[in-house]
Amino acid sequence: MFKPISLYIGLRYTRARRSNHFISFIALVSMIGLTLGVAVLITVLSVMNGFDRELKNRVLGMVPQATVSSSQILTDWPTLAKKIEKHEHVTGVAPFTQLQGMLTAQGRVAGIMVSGIEPKYEKNVSIIHNHMVEGNIDQLKKGEFGIVLGKQMTDALGLSLNDNVTLVLPEATPSPAGVVPRFKRFKIVGIFSIGAEVDSSLGYIALNDASTLLRLPDGAQGVRMKLDNIFLAPQVANEIVQELPHGFYASDWTYTHGNLFSAIQMEKAMVSLLLFLIVLVAAFNIVSSLVMVVTDKKADIAILRTLGASPSTITRIFMVQGTVIGVVGTLAGAVLGVISALGISNLIDWLNNLFGWHLFDAYFINYLPSYLRWQDVVLVVGVSLALSFVATIYPARRAAKIQPAEALRYE
Structure with a gap:
């Protein structure tokens, strides 16, 4: 038998096709939401880091x-x-x-x-x-x-x-x-x-x-x-x-360009907060997805309990399922975000040349800079994984409290 049993069943629930397609759709939406939220957050942080770096290296490299x-x-x-x-x-x-x-x-x-x-x-x-x-x-x-x-x-x-x-x-x-x-x-x-x-x-x-x-x-x-x-x-x-x-x-x-630097720092903080809320909403979608899974799997939970599974085992099963959604969504978002951060400058330059746009002429630099900092990637991924894990706790504990007799009464 595959050990531990909670990991085996949790992974099997994740891979299995559910009879309730709406639950599968909610789980997919949660995963996509995490992917997009993490990717956009990494990209935007890289762009703000780029503006910050260009201000220090170029503008402050010229002015006293x-x-x-x-x-x-x-x-x-x-x-x-x-x-x-x-x-x-x-x-x-x-x-x-x-x-x-x-x-x-x-x-x-x-x-x-x-x-x-x-x-x-x-x-x-x-x-x-x-x-x-x-x-x-x-x-x-x-x-x-x-x-x-x-x-x-x-x-x-x-x-x-x-x-x-x-x-x-x-x-x-x-x-x-x-x-x-x-x-x-x-x-x-x-x-x-x-x-x-x-x-x-x-x-x-x-x-x-x-x-x-x-x-x-x-x-x-x-x-x-x-x-x-x-x-x-x-x-x-x-x-x-x-x-x-x-x-x-x-x-x-600071007298000549201090306001510009402060504005960049403030914009970075506010945009990061707003995009973090997207990741938070996606993480809470995991809660709703797992709650519906628990409701759909009451009979399975009851059978596992009668076979000797402890409440902690049931808790770990659903925590594994929710964590898998969070891990896959977060890692996919991180990969997409890194690719986007590394290529967005060239993409915007290509679009500017193709359509004759001048999107950044009003700014202190005339192009879109991007500077990927791996510590930002690690921070975003860590926060997303932590939120995904926390989101599994309530549904998993709720599953552990299901009484076998009550669940099997109408089966």
């Missing part, structure tokens, strides 16, 4: 993670940079000078944030040099007035490498003809593509060229930092400022 600036131009910024670099959480430093303006070319106008940089140092704090599609940031040299722009910006203005573009600064210059904006023509020496909103909003020029435009001595407005932990940015920036003389102030990415 933390900065220390001064109200006065820093002509001796290398000394400040060396002092900042000694902090245990700082992995790279670079000088910067920022200015806002508009680019004009071929009758088109676009707003832009321009950063004056030293290419040698910028590579220590930014990922721009890894995403150059044309040209090189090393072409940004003092007095040559070259500019590096994002691909979205050059496409919007109809420009390409080595074309000229005019930068218009908001600061007005008095002249005999009245007050006019300040203009300066630049040559495009590089084009980068990050695949995020920074492609259409950021530009780079030589640090000393920025000082010239602002009519300031050669130097920098401040020093930006790259950290080993971006979540320590406010703390690190404040610690460094406290060690510096009066006149310095700190800023970090």
